Amino acid sequence: MSPPPAIALPAESVAAAPTLPDLWPPVKPLRGFTGFLRRHPTVTIGAALLIVMVLIAVLAPYLGTVDPTTLNTSRRTREPSALYWFGTDMLGRDIYSRVVYGARVSLTVGFSVAILASIAGLAIGLVSGMVRWADGFIMRVMDGLMSIPPILLAIALMALTRGSVGNVVMAITIAEIPRVARLVRGVVLSLREQPYVDAAVAAGTRMPMIILRHILPNTLAPMTVQATYICASAMIVEAILSFIGAGVPPTVASWGNIMAEGRALWQVKPFIVFFPAVFLSITVLAVNLLGDGMRDALDPRLAKGL
Amino acid sequence: MLTYVARRTLATIPVMAVVALFVFSLLFIAPGDPAAVIAGDQATPADVERIRQSLGLDRPFLVQFSDWTWRLLHFDLGRSIFTNLPVTTMIAQRVEPTLSLMVVTLLLSIVVAVPIGVLAAWKVGTWIDRAIMGFAILGFSVPVFVVGYLLAFFFALQLEWLPVQGYTPIARGLWPWLENLILPAIALGCVYIALIARITRAAMLDVLQQDYIRTARAKGLAQRPILFVHALKNASVPIVTVIGIGIALLIGGAVVTESVFAIPGLGRLTLDAILRRDYPVIQGVVLLFSFVYVLVNLAIDLLYTLLDPRIRY
Numbered sequence: 128m129s130p131p132p133a134i135a136l137p138a139e140s141v142a143a144a145p146t147l148p149d150l151w152p153p154v155k156p157l158r159g160f161t162g163f164l165r166r167h168p169t170v171t172i173g174a175a176l177l178i179v180m181v182l183i184a185v186l187a188p189y190l191g192t193v194d195p196t197t198l199n200t201s202r203r204t205r206e207p208s209a210l211y212w213f214g215t216d217m218l219g220r221d222i223y224s225r226v227v228y229g230a231r232v233s234l235t236v237g238f239s240v241a242i243l244a245s246i247a248g249l250a251i252g253l254v255s256g257m258v259r260w261a262d263g264f265i266m267r268v269m270d271g272l273m274s275i276p277p278i279l280l281a282i283a284l285m286a287l288t289r290g291s292v293g294n295v296v297m298a299i300t301i302a303e304i305p306r307v308a309r310l311v312r313g314v315v316l317s318l319r320e321q322p323y324v325d326a327a328v329a330a331g332t333r334m335p336m337i338i339l340r341h342i343l344p345n346t347l348a349p350m351t352v353q354a355t356y357i358c359a360s361a362m363i364v365e366a367i368l369s370f371i372g373a374g375v376p377p378t379v380a381s382w383g384n385i386m387a388e389g390r391a392l393w394q395v396k397p398f399i400v401f402f403p404a405v406f407l408s409i410t411v412l413a414v415n416l417l418g419d420g421m422r423d424a425l426d427p428r429l430a431k432g433l
Numbered sequence: 434m435l436t437y438v439a440r441r442t443l444a445t446i447p448v449m450a451v452v453a454l455f456v457f458s459l460l461f462i463a464p465g466d467p468a469a470v471i472a473g474d475q476a477t478p479a480d481v482e483r484i485r486q487s488l489g490l491d492r493p494f495l496v497q498f499s500d501w502t503w504r505l506l507h508f509d510l511g512r513s514i515f516t517n518l519p520v521t522t523m524i525a526q527r528v529e530p531t532l533s534l535m536v537v538t539l540l541l542s543i544v545v546a547v548p549i550g551v552l553a554a555w556k557v558g559t560w561i562d563r564a565i566m567g568f569a570i571l572g573f574s575v576p577v578f579v580v581g582y583l584l585a586f587f588f589a590l591q592l593e594w595l596p597v598q599g600y601t602p603i604a605r606g607l608w609p610w611l612e613n614l615i616l617p618a619i620a621l622g623c624v625y626i627a628l629i630a631r632i633t634r635a636a637m638l639d640v641l642q643q644d645y646i647r648t649a650r651a652k653g654l655a656q657r658p659i660l661f662v663h664a665l666k667n668a669s670v671p672i673v674t675v676i677g678i679g680i681a682l683l684i685g686g687a688v689v690t691e692s693v694f695a696i697p698g699l700g701r702l703t704l705d706a707i708l709r710r711d712y713p714v715i716q717g718v719v720l721l722f723s724f725v726y727v728l729v730n731l732a733i734d735l736l737y738t739l740l741d742p743r744i745r746y
Contacts, residue, residue, distance in 0.1 A: 271451025275723045278685030279703075283459055283719045286707050363576045367689050370578060373707045386578065390692075394597070397586055404579040412574035419570060 167424050173416030180410050184230035194224070225380040226402050232381035233362045233410060236296055240361035241354040243300045248307020249350065253338060255308065256315025266312070269305040277302035281364055285373040292375050295368060299361045310353055314346045348425040355418030359411045366407050382407045438735060445731050452723045453505060456716055457498055460490075472710070484514060488713070510717040515709045520717035523702060530600045531698035534621065534690065535683055537614045542622040542629060543676065549626075550633025550672075551660055557638060565630060572627030577686045581620035581693035588616060598695035617694045621686045625679050632675040636668035643667075669740045677733035684722045 164171045255265040272280075277299075284298035318324060319342070327337050368374030369383025370390070377384055382403035389399030468485035469476070476484075485491050488511075489500065504511070510520035553565040589597040595616055601609040640646065641664055649659050691700030699718055706714035 267447050268451055270448050271455060274448055274452050274727045275455070275719060276681040276684040276726060278688065279719045279722055282688070282703065282707065283456065283715055286710060286712060286715050287459055359574070366576055367578070367685075371689065371692055371704050371707065393582060393586075394590060397582070400582050404576075404582065408575045408579055411576070412571065415570055415574050 163424070167420045169416045170420030170424065173413045173418075173420055176409060176413035177417060180230055180406075180413065181234060183227055184234050187227045187231060222385065222399060222402055225385050226382065226406055228380045229382040229385060229403060230406065230410070232292060232375060232379060233365060233407065235292065236299070236365040237358040237362040237410075237414065239296045240299045240303060241358035243296065244303040244307055244357050244361075245350055245354045247300070248304045249311050249346065251304065251308040252311025252346075253315060253342070256312040256319065257334070257338065257342075262312075265308075269308050272301075272305040273309070275302075277360075278364055278367060281368060282371075282373050285368055290374060290376045292379065295365055295374050298368075299364050302364070303357050303361065307350070307353055307357070310349060311346050314349055315342055318342050318345050352418055352422045352425060355414055355421060359414040359418065362407065362411055362414070434738065437738075441734055442731065445727050448727055449724060452727070453502065453720065454498070456720050456723070457501055459716075460488075460712065461494065487512075487514065505720075510720070511713040513706075513711050513714050515706075515711045515714075520713050523714060524699065524717055524721060527697065527699045527702045529602060529698075530696045531687055531691070531700060533600075533603060533610065534614055534617055534687055534696060534698065537611070538618040538621045538625065538683060539676075539680075541618050542625040545622070546626040546629035547633050547665075547672065550630040551637055551665060553630065553634040554637030554641060555656070555660055557634075562634075566634070569627040569631050572623045575623065576689075577620055577624065578689050578693050580623050581617065581690055584616045584620055585694065600694075600696045600698070613694075613696075617690045617696060620693070621683065621690045624682050624686065628675060628679050628682065629672065633668065633672050636671040637664055640664045640668045666740075670737060673733055673736060673740060677730045680726055680729050684726065 251265060251269070255262045280302040281298040284301060285294065288294040288298070324337060324341055327341055365374060365381070366383035366386070369381050370387045372387060374383055375381050385403040386400050389396065393400045468481050468488065468490050472481045472484050489497055508521055512519055513523060516523070549565050553562045556562050585597055588594050596613055600613050603610040646659060646663060649663050687698070688700035688703055690696070691698045692704055703715060703718050705711070706718070
């Protein structure tokens, strides 16, 4: 694309205007990947923290941990020390090992829910946005689902199934789908009025191709941002479910479970609750920072406001 | 206007119907025999059969649903499997603490969040703005029970300013009632404050760019009337909207907050019901909270016309 022809200005008015370097110091454009990271520090911080957490989860067996399910009744509720970095719980299990392995559960649930809810929400949103006769019905159902507070919906679903990581993922996913579907539908409704979609229709492009080439790519940016927020909220909901006894089975070392076990003793042994709480908060913060940064980077109009 | 109120009110009926249908169908969507799941792993076949009978699960789906809806319309939510009390009675016994907690949290959040949101918008780009927005993102990220334990640890256990746990009915005096609710309300309010402050700031930034704000400045009005009279009033619609949407966060958070602070409300009822697999109680609580949520948002929709006279229906 060639730049538009410059408008010819009278020579004296150009000369009278102060030159830019007098007003601003020259700005070095930040280009490339490192430039992107420097322009969006929240993305950098969020991504860095998240990578550390992922590494902790992946490398859990090599980080000086012992089996997080080993019971030892002779060393119950020890304070943190050189031997037991984060102390031991009521059953004598090493809290450091349990917290490190707990990262696996939280991240698995967070990422799985984000991906599954995005895919399902995308499909429902696309159908609702493109198929007019289905729109009213689908959106009423989504409105109804959205009227049930997500945590309660997940609690109700978990009360009917056996506690397992897979069931927790399914329960939280179902609770999150309506939000994605609504977002995608809104984007699709505005996209289908775009001239380039009309042009594609006029050119005889088939509907599946229009969706694939012209609609879908434009939903990806807002979807990605939404997916990070879903990931963050899924990790919190998982911890809440486990904390109140409706989540993953108590034998699994998850941050919510460790806190649930520490709940009875928290006034005398606050460290049992403290360490998983810190890890959970940092992880959720990392994902939220990443989401905020990506929203700013992908949608500069929104960045100004929120 | 009146036709709008009527139309908008009627529009909540299909939403509530979907909620009811969904909450009811959960029993059948879940994999496996619902009676066996509710009975638990140690149940004998006789137990399973008893639960199947008491929930009426041996009848066709449509018969069960119409029967259940009919009773629901008469405010009958069935009986608890565990205590055999009517679910409505059990809910009524537990409503006060939860309602108190939510009202106190709601008021506290609005009183804190709106001014700091306005402040952030006024001082946009400065360190004050960044600090407030930083706290907001922290508020989104730290789960409610973590805030709850931290507050209880410092202000109740260490400093002994406030009671650690428990609840006092409002009938025993205003201060004893409030004293027990301060820490839970702050813990529960964190996410909510973050949400409202963020939207307030965004809405204010939008309004502060309008021509009439420049006019108000040009005619020499002081900063405060501009911010709170001219700007905030016109920014109120998105703020009120998010307050309504945020009630869902409040409801979910209340269940957890009550268990951290040992408040005997609906959250505790839910918790006990989960442990006992008392499904009618869970169903009742979920339905109640969902209907409250729908009705609050209905009220807020109707409020728009008062806040912004330009909105005509």
